[in-house]
Amino acid sequence: MEMKSMSTAAVLVAVVLASTVLQSTDAANYTVGDTTGWRVPPSGGNSDFYDEWADNKNFFVGDILEFNFTTNIHNVAEVTEAAYDRCNGTNPISIHSTGPASITLNRTGEYHFICTVLGHCTGGQKLSVDVQSGPGTNSTPGSTPNGGSSSSASSPVAAVSVAITSVALVLLC
Template sequence: MSGKITMAMAALFVVLAANVLQSTNGATYTVGDSTGWRVPANNDFYDDWADNKAFVVGDVLVFNFTTGQHDVAEVTETAYDACTTANTISTVSTGPARITLNRTGEFYFICAVPGHCSGGQKLNVEVRNGNNGTAAVPAPGPSPTTTPVATSPTTSTPPTAATPTSPGTSSPPPGTNSASSLVSTLSPVFFMAIALVLMC
């Protein structure tokens, strides 16, 4: 009897460990590949780089650049189009920068060094839900405890920021709770594993 319980507990551990690894692993993309994050030779370089990729929640973008020469600012769509830092969501100034795509929807990144964005150092990616590969789920609005930052009466609340994971970066935005999403992912597997233990 003790042997069956030990085997069942081992099976439970393997199932839970596999689920945790599956739910936390995302693909890692080096922005611009060997070119890295710099002012490109043509303005469409980063659009072309992103075109053939399917980004999903949990993927990581690595921006390779020299600290002090470039940075990565996540901005709103309006700021992206105008190459302005008026609506900056977060900025990473230490290279290389690793940014986790933590929600579905559009992400807009620019280099905030004057002249770099207008020279083509800007990237827009669309992030989809990786669970089923179907159309993107709209990003949730701000939580009731989030205080919107308005830059003008006509400016809407900026979207939730990506999670920077490089030293010297800002902390994750309010309202993101990776623990609760992990628990919701683990719950069905956990209960199936418990059922397996009880059947032994």
């Protein structure tokens, strides 16, 4: 009887672990500027480059912004809206000087990012995003909102997790 109890416990632990690993999340990872990365926008002086990059995306709590930049050439600072508008990086909320930098969007509302290297922000190296509390109703299950690459499991994997849990419960009862 003790052996059956231990094997039942082992199966239960395996099911719980499998379910935890296979659960889906809706978080998305975004590479700021895509292949351009985080730098003074390309030639042509497009000071709206990062605004245009963000325009077709919806950002949600839990999403991650990946700022790809060369250490000692750029940085990324979160600043207030007033500091963003003036390109003033003297009193940032936070600053990341080592690239690449991953920033998790952990609250709703506006986030404002600039490069504090002289002339970079005024040259267009600045980004403002508005973060919402949850994915919109137009998202399909297993998809990421508006083009972010997902670090999450897909819907079929979540379905397999439910199936494994169901089979294990039948076997244990």
